Amino acid sequence: MNIPMLKIYILLTFSLAILCAAITALAIIFGQARPASMLAVLEVDPFATRLLVMDVDRPEFTSSIYLNIDICKLDWSPDGSRLVFSQLLPQISLVDRNVFSLSVLPFQTRQLTINDRDNRxxxxxxxxxxxxxxxxxxxxxxxxxxxxxxxxxxxxxxLNVQVSVLRWSPDGRSIAVEFWNGGASLLNLVTGEMSALRAFAVDLAWSPDSQYLVYSAPHDGDSDLFLYDVAATTETLVMDTPENEVNPLFSVRGGLIAFIQQDMIDQVMLIKTIGSVPQALPLPQFSDIEGLRWSYDGRR
Structure with a gap:
């Protein structure tokens, strides 16, 4: 290979490397933290999905594995030793997903469901x-x-509706069920009874003691916050403003509810009790806030 051709080859190789890096940077990346220091990250591009599990106390990723493109709903086991997720296996079915678990140490995938249903x-x-x-x-x-x-x-x-999310109560006695078209129900695992919640309720979140659910639902032309008492099966309006209140989340000890108030500029708000004046957190102004997460000590 002569010198000019070699230079062209090196330039093309370097350009391709930059392009690949740019594609990776533009990939959709999301993660979920386990109770201790492990973090699961999905790196998605048009050709493959890579699951990385890292120890946030160390800079390097501890393990990684390539999976099929259609993977969703990562959830850590309570002890942080395994992940569970659903994915599509084209060699088995082009439409039906199955449920898998992934142990972190050792790094090993196991198929948990084997059937012709779409498991999600x-x-x-x-x-x-x-x-x-x-x-x-x-x-x-x-x-x-x-x-x-x-x-x-x-x-x-x-159910004769499409279900999107299952949310266990902290005491394990109930599951809050959210629907794709909006709305939710509460499934009592002890009695088997299903109780419908307010129409188009979304963003359900449990209180730490499992006594309450907080959620956002349409009300007077906007979305407001409601508190559902599980034992009494009663609902109370928490916030009633001209703005939209969404993504409510109880603090770790249950004394506070954080939520997003949507207007021209989104604000993160805190409310202590029903009827109290909400407090806007002194954060930079954001045009679009997607979600909130409390730290495990409840201070952030």
Whole structure:
């Protein structure tokens, strides 16, 4: 290879490397933290999905694995030793997902469901012994429970709507069920009863003692916050303003509710009790805030 051609080759190689780096930088990256110091990150590009598990106390990623493109709903086990997720396996089906678990040490994937249903949105129980998931069966959304190692799944509820998210109560006695078209229900795992919540309720969040649910729902032309008393099955309007209040989240000890107030500029707000004046946090102005997360000590 002569010198001019070699220079062109080096230039093209360097340009391709920069392009690949740019594509990676533009990838959709999201993660979920475990209770201690492990973080799961999905790196998605048009050709592959890479799952990385890192120890945030060290700069390097501890492990990584390539998965199929269609992967969703990562959820850590309560002890932080495993992840559960659903993914599509094209060699088995082009439309149906299955549920998998991934152990961190050793780094190993295990398929938990093997069937011809579309299995979605797996969620660990608070004690780590069970996994709830959704299966689309004959145009119904069926909620199943299975053991943490897979197998022995049993249907606990059948709904004629598309379910999007399952949210266990901290005491493990109930599951809040959100629907794709808006709205939610509360499934009592002890009695098997399903209670409908306010129409188009979204962004459900449990109080730490499992006594309340807070959520956002349409009210007087905007979205306001409501508090649902699980035992009394009553609902109370928490916030009623001309703005939209969304993404409510109880603090770790349950004494505060953080939420986003949407107007020309989004603001992060705190409210202590029903009827109290909300407090705007002194943060930089944002045009679009997507979500909130409390730190584990409840101070941030």
């Amino acid at each position: 949105a797996p969620a660990w129980s608070p004690d780590g012994n069970q996994i709830a998931f959704i299966a689309v069966d004959d145009k119904q959304s069926v909620i199943y429970l299975m053991g943490a190692e897979g197998g022995g799944s049993r249907a606990i509820a059948r």
